[in-house]
Amino acid sequence: MGWLTASTILIIGLIALTLGGDWLVRAASRISQALGVPPLVIGLTVVAFGTSAPEFGVSLNSAWRGDTELALGNVLGSNIFNVLFILGISALITPLTVAHQLIRIDVPLMIFATALTLYLGWDGNLNTMDGAILFGSLLAYLIWLAIDQIRSGGRSRNDYESELPENETELTLKGIAIQLGLGLLGLLALAVGASFFVEGAVAIARLLQIDELVIGLTIVAVGTSLPEIATSVMASIRGERDMAVGNVVGSNLFNILGVLGLTSMVASGGVPVSEVAKTMDFPVALLVAIACFPIFFSWRKVFRWEGALFLGYYFAYITHLILNAQDHHATDNIRYIILWFALPITVVLLGWESLYSAIRRSNTDPAATPELSEIDKENPETATDPHSD
Numbered sequence: 001m002g003w004l005t006a007s008t009i010l011i012i013g014l015i016a017l018t019l020g021g022d023w024l025v026r027a028a029s030r031i032s033q034a035l036g037v038p039p040l041v042i043g044l045t046v047v048a049f050g051t052s053a054p055e056f057g058v059s060l061n062s063a064w065r066g067d068t069e070l071a072l073g074n075v076l077g078s079n080i081f082n083v084l085f086i087l088g089i090s091a092l093i094t095p096l097t098v099a100h101q102l103i104r105i106d107v108p109l110m111i112f113a114t115a116l117t118l119y120l121g122w123d124g125n126l127n128t129m130d131g132a133i134l135f136g137s138l139l140a141y142l143i144w145l146a147i148d149q150i151r152s153g154g155r156s157r158n159d160y161e162s163e164l165p166e167n168e169t170e171l172t173l174k175g176i177a178i179q180l181g182l183g184l185l186g187l188l189a190l191a192v193g194a195s196f197f198v199e200g201a202v203a204i205a206r207l208l209q210i211d212e213l214v215i216g217l218t219i220v221a222v223g224t225s226l227p228e229i230a231t232s233v234m235a236s237i238r239g240e241r242d243m244a245v246g247n248v249v250g251s252n253l254f255n256i257l258g259v260l261g262l263t264s265m266v267a268s269g270g271v272p273v274s275e276v277a278k279t280m281d282f283p284v285a286l287l288v289a290i291a292c293f294p295i296f297f298s299w300r301k302v303f304r305w306e307g308a309l310f311l312g313y314y315f316a317y318i319t320h321l322i323l324n325a326q327d328h329h330a331t332d333n334i335r336y337i338i339l340w341f342a343l344p345i346t347v348v349l350l351g352w353e354s355l356y357s358a359i360r361r362s363n364t365d366p367a368a369t370p371e372l373s374e375i376d377k378e379n380p381e382t383a384t385d386p387h388s389d
Helices: 003-034 039-044 046-065 068-093 100-120 128-152 173-208 212-224 226-237 241-266 275-297 304-325 331-362 372-378
Strands: none
Touching (some): 003 046, 003 173, 003 212, 039 128, 039 241, 046 068, 046 173, 046 226, 068 173, 068 212, 068 226, 068 275, 068 304, 100 128, 100 241, 128 241, 173 212, 212 226, 212 275, 212 304, 226 241, 275 304, 275 331, 304 331
């Protein structure tokens, strides 16, 4: 397969993935909203699953083709891209608010899921049993989330009347049929797009003589994360800033537990985990997940400077991937700086900021001063960085 053919197939697949993800998310979100499901829960489940559908399609297709390194690179690359790039861009547009549930449950679960996967794959392979453990963890999380919503009573549909288009405030049979049809069309586009995208990516990898893990960590990861980019950026622009963060966290959970878990179950011989993945890509994904906790906990916001910090780390990580693919002599030095200096120091500093914010909140009368995130939800234009004083 030549360059022109491979590039054309890749672009067609990318367009189909983007359209399919958008149609699926739009249909699922409208039905869920009409039923009165809170935005955070939509972001953690319906939207996260929908925007992770390209990862599902690409990884499963790769497993069936035998390109399992591409599947692993797709998941790790997407999770790193989701946090560092998508949250970074979204926070630069407007500071993001963080719901308490994310700090209490979902971010710790994301950290645990990443660490568990690294532990299971430390022997060099994610086998069928490992995949079952991961996928079973996802099912347990979804069951818990459903039970928690039932116990809390959810959010009444009346709270959504102002958020829905005028012609969708009533959930009619015709409206359900239209949205279900749009969702099925999105699934079909995702299936076709995944097949084309994987075929084009693998062909380009072979033409460039680049390891498929690297292609999965870069081209495929960015391509399959386009729905997350569109969803989170549009959510931040429209003021649904808790959905923007929930989408990223939920997508990462679905990727690591659902996509990688199911791929490990269906792939013949499991999913191999290379030394590079164990010593660089998995640790970066884990440290990035850990960094989310102090950032989210301190002031329960993601400020613009923190978004810029995320973006800076993503470009440093991509630089390492490019140099590593070229066997550049500086690769080991960059890996050492990122893993053992820059990221750990950042996590420690963010941890100190979290402690400071907790002490400051404990010394403030909550009755007199609402939490910062609540103030910013009501008055987005007043969102400011506490370090700007």
